[in-house]
Amino acid sequence: MGTLVVAEHDNATLNPATLNAVAAAQALGADIDILVAGNGCAAVGEAAAKVPGVGKVLVADNAAYDHALAENTSLLVAELAAGYDNVVAAATTSGKNVMPRVAALLDVAQISDIISVEAADTFKRPIYAGNVIATVQTADAKKVITVRATAFDPVAAEGGSAAVEAVDAVHDAGVSSFVGEELAQSDRPELTAAPVVISGGRGMQNGDNFKLLDGIADKLGAAIGASRAAVDAGFVPNDMQVGQTGKIVAPELYIAVGISGAIQHLAGMKDSKVIVAINKDEDAPIFQVADYGLVADLFEALPELEGKL
Amino acid sequence: MKVLVAVKRVVDYNVKVRAKADGSDVDLNNVKMSINPFCEIAVEEAVRLKEAGVATEVIAVSIGDKACQEQIRTALALGADRGIQVETDGPVEPLVVAKLLKGVVEKEEPQLVILGKQSIDGDNNQTGQMLGALAGMAQGTFASEVKVDGDQVQVTREVDGGLQTVSLKLPAIVTTDLRLNEPRYASLPNIMKAKKKQLDVYSPADLGVEVKQHLTLVKVEPPAERQAGIKVESVDELVDKLKNEAKVI
Ligand SMILES: Cc1cc2nc3c(=O)[nH]c(=O)nc-3n(C[C@H](O)[C@H](O)[C@H](O)COP(=O)(O)OP(=O)(O)OC[C@H]3O[C@@H](n4cnc5c(N)ncnc54)[C@H](O)[C@@H]3O)c2cc1C
Numbered sequence A: 001m002g003t004l005v006v007a008e009h010d011n012a013t014l015n016p017a018t019l020n021a022v023a024a025a026q027a028l029g030a031d032i033d034i035l036v037a038g039n040g041c042a043a044v045g046e047a048a049a050k051v052p053g054v055g056k057v058l059v060a061d062n063a064a065y066d067h068a069l070a071e072n073t074s075l076l077v078a079e080l081a082a083g084y085d086n087v088v089a090a091a092t093t094s095g096k097n098v099m100p101r102v103a104a105l106l107d108v109a110q111i112s113d114i115i116s117v118e119a120a121d122t123f124k125r126p127i128y129a130g131n132v133i134a135t136v137q138t139a140d141a142k143k144v145i146t147v148r149a150t151a152f153d154p155v156a157a158e159g160g161s162a163a164v165e166a167v168d169a170v171h172d173a174g175v176s177s178f179v180g181e182e183l184a185q186s187d188r189p190e191l192t193a194a195p196v197v198i199s200g201g202r203g204m205q206n207g208d209n210f211k212l213l214d215g216i217a218d219k220l221g222a223a224i225g226a227s228r229a230a231v232d233a234g235f236v237p238n239d240m241q242v243g244q245t246g247k248i249v250a251p252e253l254y255i256a257v258g259i260s261g262a263i264q265h266l267a268g269m270k271d272s273k274v275i276v277a278i279n280k281d282e283d284a285p286i287f288q289v290a291d292y293g294l295v296a297d298l299f300e301a302l303p304e305l306e307g308k309l
Numbered sequence B: 001m002k003v004l005v006a007v008k009r010v011v012d013y014n015v016k017v018r019a020k021a022d023g024s025d026v027d028l029n030n031v032k033m034s035i036n037p038f039c040e041i042a043v044e045e046a047v048r049l050k051e052a053g054v055a056t057e058v059i060a061v062s063i064g065d066k067a068c069q070e071q072i073r074t075a076l077a078l079g080a081d082r083g084i085q086v087e088t089d090g091p092v093e094p095l096v097v098a099k100l101l102k103g104v105v106e107k108e109e110p111q112l113v114i115l116g117k118q119s120i121d122g123d124n125n126q127t128g129q130m131l132g133a134l135a136g137m138a139q140g141t142f143a144s145e146v147k148v149d150g151d152q153v154q155v156t157r158e159v160d161g162g163l164q165t166v167s168l169k170l171p172a173i174v175t176t177d178l179r180l181n182e183p184r185y186a187s188l189p190n191i192m193k194a195k196k197k198q199l200d201v202y203s204p205a206d207l208g209v210e211v212k213q214h215l216t217l218v219k220v221e222p223p224a225e226r227q228a229g230i231k232v233e234s235v236d237e238l239v240d241k242l243k244n245e246a247k248v249i
């Protein structure tokens, strides 16, 4: 049988988180196929075929699968799951939207956000905002799994030449439709994939002051993130939120500026390789996880840092 | 229309949970328990729909042992009209919760079911989607805006790239994100009133559901500890450390 990895994409490019999901699939040990379900997504099918170690790429190209509407996509994945032991996707907002429906249709548990594969039926995953790591074992023959991308090094994007097969099954539940989207436009690297992330918190005081992070981010090739407090206060949009209920990041370098270090924020960044905290309160909990802490007023420290990089 | 809200009893979000010494589970002895923050937002949204004249009745449902009646009472104090507890011996997994909720949905026939996007204990993020699949309903997950319009509901969703809006046929499922609303505080008179509101208790058998757990918790352990760091005295020292010690810039 094997493992089916559900690709994430926008009909044009393969989302890199899929490469982390393939890495987790490799850890499961079985043969790997990739499903590309979308609308006008042939280019993604070709990109997926280049991922090394993939048996075949199934392309379900139909208007019903546009925008990965969960009601339709889950019916397709559940049907294809008949031929697989495992169905795997990255724990992105899209994976989280679709996969539990697949699991319920198959009458199996879903194992969310795994960080390691201990055995074919046993996985580690963070619970309680990452305060503890649980090892869970499933009794289900068929496993539906979402993968925490930062916990698995991505496989290469190129080098393979899998066969591409069209899937004709069309599932349109007819209960939901896409109305529109407002996607953030940015020339910066994507938050979850950036080698350096600099995040601002409530200490930034307003959205305008986030410009203080721009120059530093430019020099370091960094993505810009935020705490929930900064998002809630309307300083920056929601897609910048790092944390338990936002994005999980694990860059080489994470710089937290004016962020106190609540457990819900730490849950999203404490696996970063090097953590820097800039905070004027020397007792801020963020210093407990920081490799390098600078007790300073951010309005003085940031311009100086930008100048010295 | 009727709105069903699912509320879960979880450890309070301020508690730093630890593993028990023997690693068998987390230690929840004497810790503060609360309504899951996302469920509180779900209740608030339902109550606002009622205040706006869109919803006619708000029913709060929780699944768990008797203690979860406390969270149902909280929902009632926040404005839900009546409560339902589905009694289980301790916690059950999302698939079982979804099956039990489906049983309640069949009894009550709500037009909208609002759940939290995630419980902050298990961090599963599954139940609403599973209920959607089992009940054959559309879902608007991670909602930051909900607009009911005739036999449709428009839901704006917080997705990785920004915001996405979908239109769903009713009856439908909504799961809440943090920015959907800011929950109110329950007033003392409302807390008193909540004690008198109707609260029915069902068993899984009443709903035709067999409680079968698929997952076993093998062990829990603390996450890898980070090495204690240092404080630097100046921006110069910070830049020097990042360049020459950590070698990350
Ligand atoms: C269910 C739930 C989920 C949550 N999920 C998340 C999540 O995913 N991500 C997240 O981040 N939070 C999340 N939170 C919120 C979290 O609990 C905290 O409230 C939040 O992280 C605090 O953000 P903050 O550190 O920016 O603000 P604060 O805690 O207010 O800290 C601001 C910091 O800035 C410092 N500061 C102020 N002025 C200056 C200055 N001039 N120079 C230097 N430092 C300064 C202060 O000393 C302080 O430490 C969640 C909460 C709940 C209940």
Ligand SMILES: Nc1ncnc2c1ncn2[C@@H]1O[C@H](COP(=O)(O)O)[C@@H](O)[C@H]1O
Pocket: B006, B007, B008, B009, B036, B038, B039, B042, B061, B062, B063, B064, B092, B094, B097, B114, B115, B116, B117, B118, B119, B120, B122, B123, B124, B125, B126, B127, B128
């Ligand atoms: N035991 C429960 N009782 C009532 N609602 C629940 C229960 N478990 C989960 N839910 C609902 O499902 C949401 C998501 O939970 P989860 O899938 O566990 O992350 C919660 O916010 C609740 O609205």
